Amino acid sequence: MDPTMPPKDPMLQATLRQMADITLPPPVSMMPATWGWAALAGLVVLVLAFAFWRWHRRRAQNRYRRDALADLAALESGSGSDAGRLKALNALPALIKRTALAVWPREQVASLSGPGWVNFLRTNAGKAKIEPEGFAFFAEAEYRLANDDVPDEATARRVFAAARQWIEGHHVHP
Template sequence: MQQDPIQIGELIEPTPIGFSFGAPGWYVLLGLIFLIGSLVALRIWLQYKRNQYRRDALKHLKLMTTTYYVPTQSNQLAFETVMLLKRITAGLYGRRKVAALRGTQWTELLNKTCKEVSFTPEDAAMLDEILYRPDTVSIQGWVPTFVQKSKIWIRKHEV
């Protein structure tokens, strides 16, 4: 026995629903986009405020470079640069830890906190000479590279 297929008739399709932003899902999506955008903006602003000391230090270093970069005052420029680095490191890593460091110990701390720049043992020796016997040493050729290393350290050190 063979059954006849049932004839239902022609398929009736409903009219399409018009597009509208009035659906509640769009309000949820808009709220999520606003929330994520606000969080991203807040994070960018906090990062900007957190790095304000870097911008201030670089401005100060630029001012010192234009003020002291003459052959007779290169020792003073190096001294001021060292003092700036000391203030930054003392603020970041603790005054007790940083104040006692000198020579290679201090340059090792600088090297550990920034992978982009490396202060050499010669830098450490020159820094000791500048800090503790500033009148006995002439370091005109060494100062520009030290200032450049310091700028890189200020920009890229890890907190």
């Protein structure tokens, strides 16, 4: 034994042997302790599910618009030359009619032409701001365009812009 160490106390030795290690409390749960938080989480999940359902439904309902806009972009890209412009402008009325047939009943749209067709386009333009000359093209385009009557590039751009505005902005009445 070391002379500098105090003698061991038997009572102290017995007490040290009876001591237990420190026990830690269980970890704190990350789940909310009250039902209010669970109800709020459930409500948030329901709201997000409803928002996703509405977004998906609206996206499915407007698929015809995306398809029509893609077809319109293809027509515009091929309108660089006079022959391409003539071909694109000749195909444009059919694209607009096909777009309208995707939404409105066939009986209401298929037989329209001339002023009746223009009136239909104007009535259902919704938020589209189309100048009257844009509508005038659609009144006569089915019969007017011939190989010797190719509209200039500026006119073609205005007609394509009017078609794009109508496709993007027309309003479908329930």
